[in-house]
Amino acid sequence: MAGSSNLVMEAVRAADHDRYLSALYAPADKRDALLALYAFNAEIAGVRDRIHEPLPGEVRLQWWRDVIASEDGADTGHPTADALKATITANRLPKAAFENMLDARTFDLYDDPMPSRTDLEGYCGETAAALIQLVAMALDPIAAPGFAEFAGRAGCAQAITGLLLLLPLHRRRGQCYVPADILAAAGSSPEEFVKGEGGAAEQRAAAAMIALARDHLSAFEKGAPALPVSLRPAFLPLALTRGYLDKMEKTGRSPLDGAVVLSTLRRHWLLLRHAMRGWAGL
Structure with missing residues (x-):
């Protein structure tokens, strides 16, 4: 065993x-x-x-x-x-x-395109958010139901960030997880985005995805100090999400251009800090 x-x-x-x-x-x-x-x-x-x-x-x-x-x-x-x-x-x-x-x-x-932001959030809810909630139930089945909404926000933030990190891979495959309505608002389309023919519109669409991830992350972080210690490990991967998003923006390196990584030391530090202190003081 x-x-x-x-x-x-x-x-x-x-x-x-x-x-x-x-x-x-x-x-x-x-x-x-x-x-x-x-x-x-x-x-x-x-x-x-x-x-x-x-x-x-x-x-x-x-x-x-x-x-x-x-x-x-x-x-x-x-x-x-x-x-x-x-x-x-x-x-x-x-x-x-x-x-x-x-x-x-x-x-x-x-290779079907993601139709809308609502569809994207539903996909995130049934994948990353569901995983967080299942882990929370395994950790503390009494407390977990009270934090299902946080799991939803956390899952959307984490999954959208993950999709941004995988953008180059998905485009090589012909996949488009950036919703069609976000692309249309940016002046592009799934077909153009996958082919890399969207020009500045591609950058606007990527920025809109980063903003969407930040919206969900901020909503999670607002209530995260209330998380009981027993549930903290379920949400601990979110300790890295802001770091990834910050690096996408502060380095001027678009997620369209290639992999955005955090150093091993940085990841260990962020996880340790949040494991010990949670999200207090953010």
Whole structure:
């Protein structure tokens, strides 16, 4: 069992280092649950990376649906799937949330443009925000329901920032997560944006996405000092979000131009600071 746990931990470390680091600040008896949830998220978020055609990708997502829906206790032989099943059972996590998450991830398999800001926020709500809320439920099922709205804001801020960080990759693939209505307001279109033919309109659209992420982050941070210590690890990845957004703007390096990274030292410092003090004083 320990070997399986190590495989799950290593999967998160390799695929989602920011969430891996944040999980280390969770209580020891909760850490395996967080890592199982983060490993599952990394698995379904990375389907497009491993399976380049939509139909096999749909089959893979359906496999996860079947695993989660199954009521038997038989092992699947997949370390992350078995850890996830155990986590769902032990923490009585709602299977509907996982179903919604898998449905939302179907969008990743295709090159359809994101229609509107509302659709984008719905996608973020069913992916990153749902993940935060599930982690919160695993940490403290009594306190978690009272902070569902914070999870929604936090998830939108984190997911939109993540999409900004992945903009160059998505454009190479022909994907456009920048909503069509935001692009239209900036004077561009999904087709132009993907091809890199939007000129200054591209920069306006990227700036609008940064502003949208900041709106959600500010709304989260306004109430974040009220978060109980028990739930803090669920929201800890948000400690890095403002740093990423600040670097996009203050360095003059547009997310359109390439990867925006925070140094290892900076990430460790931000996580430690927020793990110890929360969001007090922001």
